[in-house]
Amino acid sequence: MEIGIDKIGFYTPEVFIDMEKLAEARGVEPAKYTIGIGQEKMAVAPLSQDAVSMAANAALEVLDDEDKEAIDFVLLGTESGVDHSKSGAVWVHHLAGIQKYARSVELKQACYSATAAITMAMGHISLHPDRKVLVLGTDIAKYGLNTGGEPTQGAGAVAIVLSANPRILALDADSVSMSEDISDFWRPLHSDYALVDGKFSNQAYLNFLTDVWGEYKQRTHRDLSDFEALCFHVPYTKMGKKALKALTEQASEEDTARLMGYYEPSISYNKAVGNIYTGSLYLSLLSLLEQGPELPENARIGLFSYGSGAVGEFFSGKVKPGYKSHMMKEAHESLLSNRRELTIEEYEAILQQSLPKDGTDVALDFEETSTGSVVLKGVQDNIRQYGIK
Ligand code: COA
Numbered sequence: 331m332e333i334g335i336d337k338i339g340f341y342t343p344e345v346f347i348d349m350e351k352l353a354e355a356r357g358v359e360p361a362k363y364t365i366g367i368g369q370e371k372m373a374v375a376p377l378s379q380d381a382v383s384m385a386a387n388a389a390l391e392v393l394d395d396e397d398k399e400a401i402d403f404v405l406l407g408t409e410s411g412v413d414h415s416k417s418g419a420v421w422v423h424h425l426a427g428i429q430k431y432a433r434s435v436e437l438k439q440a441c442y443s444a445t446a447a448i449t450m451a452m453g454h455i456s457l458h459p460d461r462k463v464l465v466l467g468t469d470i471a472k473y474g475l476n477t478g479g480e481p482t483q484g485a486g487a488v489a490i491v492l493s494a495n496p497r498i499l500a501l502d503a504d505s506v507s508m509s510e511d512i513s514d515f516w517r518p519l520h521s522d523y524a525l526v527d528g529k530f531s532n533q534a535y536l537n538f539l540t541d542v543w544g545e546y547k548q549r550t551h552r553d554l555s556d557f558e559a560l561c562f563h564v565p566y567t568k569m570g571k572k573a574l575k576a577l578t579e580q581a582s583e584e585d586t587a588r589l590m591g592y593y594e595p596s597i598s599y600n601k602a603v604g605n606i607y608t609g610s611l612y613l614s615l616l617s618l619l620e621q622g623p624e625l626p627e628n629a630r631i632g633l634f635s636y637g638s639g640a641v642g643e644f645f646s647g648k649v650k651p652g653y654k655s656h657m658m659k660e661a662h663e664s665l666l667s668n669r670r671e672l673t674i675e676e677y678e679a680i681l682q683q684s685l686p687k688d689g690t691d692v693a694l695d696f697e698e699t700s701t702g703s704v705v706l707k708g709v710q711d712n713i714r715q716y717g718i719k
Contacts, residue, residue, distance in 0.1 A: 442637025484604020538642030
């Protein structure tokens with residue numbers, strides 16, 4: 331029985347900044363951000379869009395009534411959780427209108443956790459082939475103003491419906507993962523901003539990639555020639571290029587040309603959104619499937635997931651014939667093109683806003699979000715109030 335991705339959608343807040351203008355404001359050569367880092371635009375989350383509301387918006391885009399009846403497991407991966415106890419998945423389960431006899435859980439391991447959720451979903455569906463699982467990767471990447479990580483921020487969520495006999499990507503069940511206790515990126519409980527050892531995190535990412543890929547090759551007897559395309563965790567798009575270069579260092583010209591040929595379509599959305607942590611790999615997959623040419627029937631895609639701290643995994647899947655007709659390309663293009671550009675001053679003001687930390691009630695302004703979207707309306711008696719605008 332095949333198990334995999336039946337639907338995939340995404341949401342990003344409706345305001346962004348231009349990376350060249352951020353570079354000018356920081357006194358940096360614009361080419362450093364657009365070429366050296368590889369980012370064109372960066373999504374900014376107003377206070378009324380948090381990890382829960384963004385995930386609910388991504389879920390509502392893809393779910394129909396049949397999905398809402400068949401889903402009995404909601405797994406939300408995030409490192410921007412909004413409560414130490416209650417999982418964001420419970421709110422999304424409610425906001426998306428999923429039938430009540432379901433499990434809802436939040437998972438955390440930096441940018442990796444949505445991949446663990448997918449593995450759990452595959453196990454669940456193999457035991458219960460008539461059920462579906464909703465996996466969410468949702469985050470606000472925030473390093474702070476005037477920091478090294480500032481040009482690699484972003485915000486957004488990806489929603490994935492997994493099922494038996496999937497219509498988009500049938501996943502192989504032979505992934506290889508690894509864990510190692512390192513401190514390349516983390517966010518202490520007291521901080522709204524992530525801390526990072528940037529150069530070390532780049533190196534750790536590449537070390538994990540080459541290690542799990544080597545082990546994957548040995549276990550599966552597959553090589554680069556078995557893959558039509560590769561997708562990577564993309565904290566910023568240049569990282570995807572570094573990953574591709576690392577894997578193709580000793581590859582044939584033919585393999586290198588084919589795999590490099592898919593790089594641009596696979597980063598098109600990431601370039602316009604920025605880092606969305608847990609969802610970044612899946613935003614890259616979505617970008618490849620929607621913005622790339624139609625992949626040959628049963629073409630295999632390799633995927634590398636990395637979450638600092640650190641866990642990495644290499645896994646793969648085969649595209650299903652006719653997958654293009656199940657994508658939502660126009661909706662995603664219009665979501666990106668209908669956003670409003672913020673001035674750098676507006677962005678700086680938004681980035682420094684936070685909800686009251688002393689439990690005071692607050693009502694939020696949510697004018698930046700379009701009608702019909704889920705928003706965080708405010709906090710009352712220490713309880714977050716979500717609703718549809
Ligand atoms: N034109 C073109 N490229 C330029 C440039 C210019 N004018 N100026 C610099 N660059 C290039 C550099 O050569 C470098 O390229 P390389 O990585 O291929 O060597 C790139 O731009 C970045 O420059 P660098 O000086 O290394 O930037 P930095 O010290 O500001 O740090 C990060 C960059 C990504 C490490 C930093 O933004 C960060 O810490 N981000 C968060 C962590 C992260 O995302 N980690 C990823 C793994 S999970």
